[in-house]
Amino acid sequence: MGQVILKSVQKKFGDLEVIPNLSLIIPKGSFTVLVGPSGCGKSTILRLIAGLEDATGGEIIIDDIDVTHLEPSKRKIAMVFQSYALYPHMTVAENIGFGLTLAKVSKKDIQKRVSEVAKILQLEKLLQRKPKQLSGGQRQRVAIGRAITRNPKVFLFDEPLSNLDASLRGQMRVELTELHAQIKATMVYVTHDQVEAMTMADQIVVLNQGVIEQVGTPMDLYDFPDSLFVARFIGSPKMNIMEGEIAEKYFCQKLGVRPEHMEISKEEGLLNGSIRHIEKLGADTLVYSEIKGYDTITARVVGNLEMKIGDTIHLRFDKKHVHRFSNGNRLNTQF
Amino acid sequence: MALPACLLVFTFLILPFFMAFGLSLTNQRLVSPNPTEFVGLDNFKKMLGVSFLIIEPEMDEAGHIKLDNEGNPIYPRVRNFTRNQEDFPQFYKKREWFQLGLQDGKVLVVLSQDVVFLKALANTMLFALVVCPVQAGLALFLALLINQPLRGINIFRTIYFAPVVISMVVVSMLWRFIYDGQNGLLNTLMQMFSFGLFEPIDWLGNTSTALPAIMAMSVWQGVGFHMVIWLSGLQTIPLSHYEVARIEGATRWQTFRYVTWPSLRNTAILVMVIITMQAFTLYPQIQVMTRGGPLDSTQSLVFQAVIRGYEKQDISGGSAISVILFLLVLSISLFQRYLTREKN
Amino acid sequence: MPAHKLLGMALRYLLLIWIAMIFIFPIVFMVISSLKPDLQLLSDSSSLRAFLPVGDISPTNYLSAFDRAPILLFIFNSVLITGITIVFSLFLCSLAAFSFVFLSWRGQGVIFAIILATFIVPFETIAVPLLLIVNNLPWIGLEGIKNSWINSYHVQIIPFIADALTIFLFVQYFRDLPKDLIEASRIDGATWFQVYRRVIMPLSGPIIATAAILKFLMMYNNQLLWPIMVVQEESYRPVMLGLQYFFQLNTQWGEIMAYLTIITIPVLIFYLLLQKAFIASIASTGIKG
Numbered sequence A: 001m002g003q004v005i006l007k008s009v010q011k012k013f014g015d016l017e018v019i020p021n022l023s024l025i026i027p028k029g030s031f032t033v034l035v036g037p038s039g040c041g042k043s044t045i046l047r048l049i050a051g052l053e054d055a056t057g058g059e060i061i062i063d064d065i066d067v068t069h070l071e072p073s074k075r076k077i078a079m080v081f082q083s084y085a086l087y088p089h090m091t092v093a094e095n096i097g098f099g100l101t102l103a104k105v106s107k108k109d110i111q112k113r114v115s116e117v118a119k120i121l122q123l124e125k126l127l128q129r130k131p132k133q134l135s136g137g138q139r140q141r142v143a144i145g146r147a148i149t150r151n152p153k154v155f156l157f158d159e160p161l162s163n164l165d166a167s168l169r170g171q172m173r174v175e176l177t178e179l180h181a182q183i184k185a186t187m188v189y190v191t192h193d194q195v196e197a198m199t200m201a202d203q204i205v206v207l208n209q210g211v212i213e214q215v216g217t218p219m220d221l222y223d224f225p226d227s228l229f230v231a232r233f234i235g236s237p238k239m240n241i242m243e244g245e246i247a248e249k250y251f252c253q254k255l256g257v258r259p260e261h262m263e264i265s266k267e268e269g270l271l272n273g274s275i276r277h278i279e280k281l282g283a284d285t286l287v288y289s290e291i292k293g294y295d296t297i298t299a300r301v302v303g304n305l306e307m308k309i310g311d312t313i314h315l316r317f318d319k320k321h322v323h324r325f326s327n328g329n330r331l332n333t334q335f
Numbered sequence B: 001m002a003l004p005a006c007l008l009v010f011t012f013l014i015l016p017f018f019m020a021f022g023l024s025l026t027n028q029r030l031v032s033p034n035p036t037e038f039v040g041l042d043n044f045k046k047m048l049g050v051s052f053l054i055i056e057p058e059m060d061e062a063g064h065i066k067l068d069n070e071g072n073p074i075y076p077r078v079r080n081f082t083r084n085q086e087d088f089p090q091f092y093k094k095r096e097w098f099q100l101g102l103q104d105g106k107v108l109v110v111l112s113q114d115v116v117f118l119k120a121l122a123n124t125m126l127f128a129l130v131v132c133p134v135q136a137g138l139a140l141f142l143a144l145l146i147n148q149p150l151r152g153i154n155i156f157r158t159i160y161f162a163p164v165v166i167s168m169v170v171v172s173m174l175w176r177f178i179y180d181g182q183n184g185l186l187n188t189l190m191q192m193f194s195f196g197l198f199e200p201i202d203w204l205g206n207t208s209t210a211l212p213a214i215m216a217m218s219v220w221q222g223v224g225f226h227m228v229i230w231l232s233g234l235q236t237i238p239l240s241h242y243e244v245a246r247i248e249g250a251t252r253w254q255t256f257r258y259v260t261w262p263s264l265r266n267t268a269i270l271v272m273v274i275i276t277m278q279a280f281t282l283y284p285q286i287q288v289m290t291r292g293g294p295l296d297s298t299q300s301l302v303f304q305a306v307i308r309g310y311e312k313q314d315i316s317g318g319s320a321i322s323v324i325l326f327l328l329v330l331s332i333s334l335f336q337r338y339l340t341r342e343k344n
Numbered sequence C: 001m002p003a004h005k006l007l008g009m010a011l012r013y014l015l016l017i018w019i020a021m022i023f024i025f026p027i028v029f030m031v032i033s034s035l036k037p038d039l040q041l042l043s044d045s046s047s048l049r050a051f052l053p054v055g056d057i058s059p060t061n062y063l064s065a066f067d068r069a070p071i072l073l074f075i076f077n078s079v080l081i082t083g084i085t086i087v088f089s090l091f092l093c094s095l096a097a098f099s100f101v102f103l104s105w106r107g108q109g110v111i112f113a114i115i116l117a118t119f120i121v122p123f124e125t126i127a128v129p130l131l132l133i134v135n136n137l138p139w140i141g142l143e144g145i146k147n148s149w150i151n152s153y154h155v156q157i158i159p160f161i162a163d164a165l166t167i168f169l170f171v172q173y174f175r176d177l178p179k180d181l182i183e184a185s186r187i188d189g190a191t192w193f194q195v196y197r198r199v200i201m202p203l204s205g206p207i208i209a210t211a212a213i214l215k216f217l218m219m220y221n222n223q224l225l226w227p228i229m230v231v232q233e234e235s236y237r238p239v240m241l242g243l244q245y246f247f248q249l250n251t252q253w254g255e256i257m258a259y260l261t262i263i264t265i266p267v268l269i270f271y272l273l274l275q276k277a278f279i280a281s282i283a284s285t286g287i288k289g
């Protein structure tokens, strides 16, 4: 349950065209992540699906029902906000049950549902507290609890973890993935965070200025970026992009090689220069080198590295790991 | 959802506002046997129109100026001009507002059909002109005083603000005692502090002291209000600004001049506008204390608007005063707009 | 503490106390005088005895003040008029502000601008035409249909319910509330009125207090000009009009002082109890700048 279809959806704020024309299918039960640079329209798409913004054109269909002109509460969706948006004057239980209270569900049934939800999210002991008396992670769980209560077909998350510290974020990532497995609803998730996108999604949508650059599984996007934009956007550290002589050798305008596919070689080759900076991450090491004729090139090597800044370095790569681009698009033909 | 409130605003604020404009162009009375007529700007002409009459001292046959017993020149009576419709139609039925001595013993007499209104206008402007700076200045002084980190300072803040919550009607009644000519507290205190040298004054019964007395009382009542607004402006200034000034060795005056005052600019404009608006609507003090007297020396625009529009049932006259009052207030607030826009 | 600092401190307190006396002496005089018979009141006021409860102290003035005027009725009227106005004002103005901030409808901007503009129209300038309006408005009440609002409670209430300042204060406050909260409740299925009642109002405690206090000061203390114009019958008079009674026939200053005390002291006590809120509400009018 919970297939979402956007058909030629457009959105303007006055004269500002935020979404020119966007079509997208979000399969039922999927965990779809929207990523893209700040201001590209991720939140806007989420809010269009939620019904918090009216589309300027196009259709939005949830489970075969055209919801384009329906009230948010009639769309069978739930939304979790970055700020949590908990009602400060209500207890946790009241927050979670508010939607049911409004729907005039009997007190007993509300209580039952609230305690079910509280159990899923381990909130049982906090039900009588006010949001002010909760930690960030607990508030986040209450916000998710409020979403679950409504039994929605589609969950919408707008950067839900960005206010949490790193370790809590890791924990919540796992919890959310488990929750998805447990309730099997469709989830649409907006994030800035690469790691969240790669680890949680079964479908990633990359957006650029309101236009979809690519849709696919995380590994698809990583291994076969359709465009230079996606190639640069997915992966950390970024893919090395080289122009000029070396690109011409591969019959393209721009040649991309991921840092982990760069190798340090003993003898001089195409890429020669000196080490500018070294970052030791423990399991592996990032080497930033000043290569003659090119910009800084990043290489990721496994384990430790017995070299220091200023040392001469030669880099090479296997031709089966290259990504070739012309006019910003991927070239898939063999050469 | 905004409908009920908007409806109320429109019926009881905006409609009467436009009615005031409309009525001021007619001769409507509350109850009148004659139908209401449109009279154009007649009301305003009557109220604002002044004419100037220059009179010269009377001469005897020899061409010398006639002097009275005290040696002052004798002037023809103004009445001769205003009662004489045939020779001086332009002065007919007008009254003297004030006189100005010119050179060569000539005297300029300013005549008007509606002296009371002009006095009310002048008094209201004078009231605003004096009360605004004095009240704003004193309020700032009190705010600076209260803004010190002293123990128990909040008690003083509470006391200074107390008159604000008391009705102006009550305050005016009380101050009638204080200003009383015989047993007034003010006279008592003045005599005590001057060791009996001070001659008791009937503060409200004297044309020269009545308006100043009302001004002083108004400042007393309202200064706490503006002190609080200044105070909230002062408290938005970060402590670090003062600390920087101290490290750089600024004197207390320099700190005020270069740190405090510039941050208070917007507060200053706000305070001035509120005081001006309050000053222009001077009413309860007059109603309770003097009813415009003595000799019209404390007439105010609002008081006149009420007297005419209500007590004399001259709706159009009262409305015309309202319109003039509104135009005054409007120009003040446009001036404020202009001031705030200039420097941003 | 060094001597010169101590001296400076003492001087500052001296100044503060001296100014405090200026603000307090009329109030003390009022209360003290209300307890003295007229003869003593007048003779005392030529010395500092005016501020001291000495001589013939008794509540006689209060008793005769109650005989002279139906004080309880006036107080009841004032409280009733002020109270009802505050309740309706808070409700309708916050509702209007809610719709200006959270809903979008055609003409919203223009109407809000017009309402704000009325802020610079002093009530005094519209009193006379307003009199004409209420004089010709019909009213259906318990006693049947009347063709004028003159001499009633509602003529003293309804025109004052909606005002620009109250609407503006609410608008300011609502604009600062997180928009997410409203959106969350929309998704939870709340109607706009439910959003208003169950989410916005419970969060608006501070501004409700502010608006109520300002309205209270505007109403209770200013019931003079308008009641003079529209109320001739004793039974609808507010306290400020009650003063007239004390100037008919042999004026007794002690009684006047008693009456002033009666109508002022409750406000002062109220103020002392809630002084933080009072001062904060005045300060909040300053945010406009």
Ligand SMILES: Nc1ncnc2c1ncn2[C@@H]1O[C@H](COP(=O)(O)OP(=O)(O)OP(=O)(O)O)[C@@H](O)[C@H]1O
Pocket (backbone or CB within 6 Å): A013, A016, A018, A036, A037, A038, A039, A040, A041, A042, A043, A044, A045, A192
């Ligand atoms: N209510 C609005 N009125 C006008 N413009 C808006 C409005 N909401 C969003 N925009 C504009 O639409 C564009 C997309 O905004 P959106 O919030 O969808 O970006 P985003 O991808 O969520 O960015 P971020 O990652 O920073 O949250 C931005 O340029 C923003 O300025």
Ligand SMILES: [Mg+2]
Pocket (backbone or CB within 6 Å): A042, A043, A044, A158
């Ligand atoms: Mg966003």
